[in-house]
Amino acid sequence: MAGVELSGLIKSYGALDVVHGIDLSIEDGQFTVLVGPSGCGKSTTLRMIAGLEEISGGTISFDGNVMNDLPPKERDIAMVFQSYALYPNLTVGGNMAFGLKMKGVPKPDRETAVREAAELLGITELLGRRPRTLSGGQRQRVAMGRAMVRRPAVFLFDEPLSNLDAALRTKMRLEIKKIHQRLRTTMIYVTHDQIEAMTLADRIVVMNRGIIEQVGSPQELYAQPVNRFVASFIGSPAMNMLPGKLLESGSGLVAELACGVSLNIPADRVPAYRGMIGRDIEVGLRPEHLTDEPQASGHNAEFFDVTVDVVEPIGACSLISFMHDGNEYIAQGQPLVTRQPGEQQRLQAAMDHMHLIDVTTGLVVPHKASSTDTGAVESSPQSTSDESATPSGAPLNLEKEIQ
Amino acid sequence: MRGRKSMFNPRSLVIFVSVSLLLLFTGFPFIWMAATAFKSSAEIFVYPPYLIPKDFTFDNVQRLFENTRFVTYFKNSVYVSTMTVILNLIIATPGAYALTRFRFFGREKIATVILFTYMFSPIMIIIPFYVLIRYLGLVNTHFALILAYTAFTLPFSLWMLRTFFQSIPLDLEEAALTDGASRLKAVFYVVLPTALPGVVATSIFTFILAWNDYIFVRILISSDELKTLSVGIADLYNSSVIDWGMIMSGCVLIIVPVVVVFSYLQKYLVAGWGTGGVKG
Ligand SMILES: Nc1ncnc2c1ncn2[C@@H]1O[C@H](COP(=O)(O)OP(=O)(O)OP(=O)(O)O)[C@@H](O)[C@H]1O
Ligand SMILES: [Mg+2]
Numbered sequence: 001m002a003g004v005e006l007s008g009l010i011k012s013y014g015a016l017d018v019v020h021g022i023d024l025s026i027e028d029g030q031f032t033v034l035v036g037p038s039g040c041g042k043s044t045t046l047r048m049i050a051g052l053e054e055i056s057g058g059t060i061s062f063d064g065n066v067m068n069d070l071p072p073k074e075r076d077i078a079m080v081f082q083s084y085a086l087y088p089n090l091t092v093g094g095n096m097a098f099g100l101k102m103k104g105v106p107k108p109d110r111e112t113a114v115r116e117a118a119e120l121l122g123i124t125e126l127l128g129r130r131p132r133t134l135s136g137g138q139r140q141r142v143a144m145g146r147a148m149v150r151r152p153a154v155f156l157f158d159e160p161l162s163n164l165d166a167a168l169r170t171k172m173r174l175e176i177k178k179i180h181q182r183l184r185t186t187m188i189y190v191t192h193d194q195i196e197a198m199t200l201a202d203r204i205v206v207m208n209r210g211i212i213e214q215v216g217s218p219q220e221l222y223a224q225p226v227n228r229f230v231a232s233f234i235g236s237p238a239m240n241m242l243p244g245k246l247l248e249s250g251s252g253l254v255a256e257l258a259c260g261v262s263l264n265i266p267a268d269r270v271p272a273y274r275g276m277i278g279r280d281i282e283v284g285l286r287p288e289h290l291t292d293e294p295q296a297s298g299h300n301a302e303f304f305d306v307t308v309d310v311v312e313p314i315g316a317c318s319l320i321s322f323m324h325d326g327n328e329y330i331a332q333g334q335p336l337v338t339r340q341p342g343e344q345q346r347l348q349a350a351m352d353h354m355h356l357i358d359v360t361t362g363l364v365v366p367h368k369a370s371s372t373d374t375g376a377v378e379s380s381p382q383s384t385s386d387e388s389a390t391p392s393g394a395p396l397n398l399e400k401e402i403q
Numbered sequence: 404m405r406g407r408k409s410m411f412n413p414r415s416l417v418i419f420v421s422v423s424l425l426l427l428f429t430g431f432p433f434i435w436m437a438a439t440a441f442k443s444s445a446e447i448f449v450y451p452p453y454l455i456p457k458d459f460t461f462d463n464v465q466r467l468f469e470n471t472r473f474v475t476y477f478k479n480s481v482y483v484s485t486m487t488v489i490l491n492l493i494i495a496t497p498g499a500y501a502l503t504r505f506r507f508f509g510r511e512k513i514a515t516v517i518l519f520t521y522m523f524s525p526i527m528i529i530i531p532f533y534v535l536i537r538y539l540g541l542v543n544t545h546f547a548l549i550l551a552y553t554a555f556t557l558p559f560s561l562w563m564l565r566t567f568f569q570s571i572p573l574d575l576e577e578a579a580l581t582d583g584a585s586r587l588k589a590v591f592y593v594v595l596p597t598a599l600p601g602v603v604a605t606s607i608f609t610f611i612l613a614w615n616d617y618i619f620v621r622i623l624i625s626s627d628e629l630k631t632l633s634v635g636i637a638d639l640y641n642s643s644v645i646d647w648g649m650i651m652s653g654c655v656l657i658i659v660p661v662v663v664v665f666s667y668l669q670k671y672l673v674a675g676w677g678t679g680g681v682k683g
Contacts, residue, residue: 050577078581081578083572085572085578088575088597099583102583
């Protein structure tokens with residue numbers, strides 16, 4: 001078991017900078033997910049932690065011990081690869097025992113450990129088979145087992161589920177979470193799938209183009225994204241971004257959208273947003289805060305009419321797509337109401353859940369609820385529990401991003 | 404049923420007949436050789452000739468063992484060929500590994516140039532090679548032969564193993580590294596077993612080249628007790644009465660072990676471990 005600390009971590013391939021100085025502190029026992037679009041440097045970061053990739057700058061330490069120049073075998077880690085990377089020449093049992101064999105654990109103990117892990121994963125009957133005779137899901141389990149047997153200080157996962165079909169992925173996701181709850185070992189998990197990130201993580205690290213955009217619990221990232229990138233990356237379907245201008249209207253503020261609709265800003269946000277008057281903004285509203293309920297349901301509801309484009313019933317609700325000003329947006333409709341494309345529909349926007357985005361900086365303008373802590377990226381391990389509610393946003397560092 | 408039917412369609416028939424003819428053409432000398440090996444001296448020159456020995460005899464083999472140094476030649480051949488294979492693998496394995504896994508200046512160029520050297524036939528460099536070996540004081544030693552064969556097979560071995568190493572996913576090695584193996588152990592426990600077909604193929608190639616060589620032995624070896632099979636058997640022609648039966652039985656004995664060993668090793672060549680190490 002170990003806490004992991006990255007500070008000023010840099011990776012460049014020749015002149016190409018891939019990771020631009022990452023600061024991150026991961027508590028012992030925490031499940032941390034690195035998430036971000038393809039090519040943002042998640043795998044590179046993970047591989048640097050594993051010792052598979054040289055570090056171009058900064059430090060990596062486990063429990064205060066600098067790991068920078070240690071080979072993987074001296075870091076006490078285990079890694080699950082996207083490709084599973086099972087040794088084709090060894091049986092499943094041999095694969096799982098390999099790490100212990102390298103450690104010099106005597107054979108009887110190896111067998112006990114392998115058997116235990118195999119039982120936990122339900123792969124006991126596979127122990128004598130070779131990887132090529134296994135299905136994708138079975139291989140995935142074996143890869144997990146191989147990592148677990150060694151009882152490492154840190155588990156590293158690089159998109160371990162992305163080669164599985166959707167149903168199996170959901171199932172394995174749950175199992176990984178269970179394993180973490182059981183072992184309570186530090187786990188660092190890389191994925192580009194934000195749902196996987198949301199469901200698994202104690203803490204999510206959103207990365208983009210080699211920097212960290214924000215760190216926080218799934219709930220924080222969902223409710224209080226610090227910038228446009230995080231706001232639109234987290235959540236599915238994605239947050240609607242309605243462009244417009246922020247104008248004064250009497251004692252209040254109004255968002256004058258490009259499509260002609262104006263939405264009143266809730267009174268408690270007015271002081272925080274006053275500085276944005278006259279500026280180009282976007283109003284961010286998640287689909288579930290843009291509904292077709294006819295009665296105002298509190299939340300400072302605002303109404304406007306749209307023309308239905310496509311309706312996707314998904315059971316618990318329907319997703320209503322509509323076009324506005326050439327952009328497509330999604331609202332959440334009641335499941336039992338049938339609608340036809342082209343129909344007019346009145347939507348209700350729950351303005352208490354809105355996000356105001358400054359178009360020039362790309363930042364979400366903080367208001368009371370989210371402005372308590374938007375300081376720098378967390379720099380020291382906090383003494384809070386896993387489910388810590390401490391917001392810990394990392395505002396977008398534009399200068400770095402532009403480099 | 405299906406087989407018989409297709410045999411009679413004209414296309415298959417043509418192919419069948421041509422393949423049979425070709426097989427007969429290439430195989431006949433071997434068949435004749437084997438037949439002669441077991442005919443008595445009297446039978447060999449009977450006219451008209453016939454294939455199957457009427458009077459099947461092991462006399463030829465017996466004479467081969469009693470009157471010649473066949474056993475010594477055979478041992479020499481086995482020794483020289485085996486040592487060549489070993490030396491080759493000792494050099495080519497790390498070499499090919501480095502060519503695929505480490506980044507260094509001119510890596511691809513080196514790989515290409517290596518294959519270039521394979522273009523020269525032995526006869527072109529045999530004189531300089533002899534001079535070099537004499538300078539080193541190695542003339543008339545088995546070590547000289549082993550060096551010569553290694554020099555000749557190394558480019559091909561490097562190239563071949565390189566291709567095999569390239570086909571092994573890097574993930575496998577990295578998995579071994581994160582599993583607590585050093586790089587050396589990762590290579591030994593994971594890379595080499597996975598590249599086994601390549602190692603076997605390379606070994607076969609090297610072994611056959613060394614086993615069949617004539618020219619280097621002719622030039623580098625002068626003592627009779629150091630000769631290998633090819634030259635040893637060829638020198639049996641030198642006597643005033645050429646004992647064809649004995650020579651042919653020697654030839655059979657050269658070929659048989661090679662055929663046996665390689666039909667056994669063949670399964671490693673084609674099978675490998677199959678895929679399934681990586682990907683779903
Ligand atoms: N060996 C390399 N040489 C040069 N550039 C590289 C190398 N490896 C990775 N990169 C670059 O580094 C960037 C980050 O790669 P990385 O593999 O970390 O992305 P990722 O976030 O894991 O993406 P994905 O979700 O697609 O796996 C990419 O732009 C990639 O092109
Ligand atoms: Mg990746």
